Amino acid sequence: GAGVSQTPSNKVTEKGKYVELRCDPISGHTALYWYRQSLGQGPEFLIYFQGTGAADDSGLPNDRFFAVRPEGSVSTLKIQRTERGDSAVYLCASSLTGNSADTQYFGPGTRLTVL
Amino acid sequence: QKEVEQNSGPLSVPEGAIASLNCTYSDRGSQSFFWYRQYSGKSPELIMFIYSNGDKEDGRFTAQLNKASQYVSLLIRDSQPSDSATYLCAVNMRSNTGKLIFGQGTTLQVKP
Numbered sequence: 414g415a416g417v418s419q420t421p422s423n424k425v426t427e428k429g430k431y432v433e434l435r436c437d438p439i440s441g442h443t444a445l446y447w448y449r450q451s452l453g454q455g456p457e458f459l460i461y462f463q464g465t466g467a468a469d470d471s472g473l474p475n476d477r478f479f480a481v482r483p484e485g486s487v488s489t490l491k492i493q494r495t496e497r498g499d500s501a502v503y504l505c506a507s508s509l510t511g512n513s514a515d516t517q518y519f520g521p522g523t524r525l526t527v528l
Numbered sequence: 529q530k531e532v533e534q535n536s537g538p539l540s541v542p543e544g545a546i547a548s549l550n551c552t553y554s555d556r557g558s559q560s561f562f563w564y565r566q567y568s569g570k571s572p573e574l575i576m577f578i579y580s581n582g583d584k585e586d587g588r589f590t591a592q593l594n595k596a597s598q599y600v601s602l603l604i605r606d607s608q609p610s611d612s613a614t615y616l617c618a619v620n621m622r623s624n625t626g627k628l629i630f631g632q633g634t635t636l637q638v639k640p
Contacts, residue, residue, distance in 0.1 A: 444626050446626065446627070446628075448628075448630075453536070453632065454632050454633075455532075455534075455616050455618075455630030455631050455632045455633050456572065456616070456628075456630045457630070458627050458628060458629065458630075461625060461626055461627055468625060469625050469627050471627075472627075504571060504572075508626055511625070511626045512626065513559045513560045513620040513622065513625065513626060514559075514560050514577070514579060514620075515626055516562075516574050516577065517562075517574075517626065517628065518574075519571040519572050519573070520571060521570070521571050522571050
């Protein structure tokens, strides 16, 4: 079956612009996660959805970052007024139930570059 | 103190040797522990998970967990050049959420 997909694979934008990153999880997975990964670092948690609701958004760095999952499937991560420090690979993962023992399956990521 | 710590390496081992990768974590109440492998330019893929103290074996891989010492390790037996990658330790610190805290990863180089 299809894995987690993310679009676009690469996004180059200018400082101050708005961007949207999309994640399509594995069919039937109720939990969806966003992480971001800077060079030489491990993924950093941003937000976790259980169904349509954000169950944990403690990793969002500030109010420029927002994510939605309106129908409990596809999710969009939105970044307003982008800054050069937002440049990173944004990873999406999904898991079947979202409990602590679940395996999270990662998508290929979106590489965001803010000029 | 970082929540999950790994030596960044690189760890270099000859082909056929045992590679030992280590990870410590700060939250004594942590529940679940995962090892992911990440090839350069690719996304992380799960190798093993462990929840209980002791060893868990899967093929050439063995995960070891010691909750008293807050320590988890991954052993790779008969290391192959194809094992060369970054190995990420990830910890779930709460029982009611799937949020993972990752270490910075250890780069493993297996030399033919």
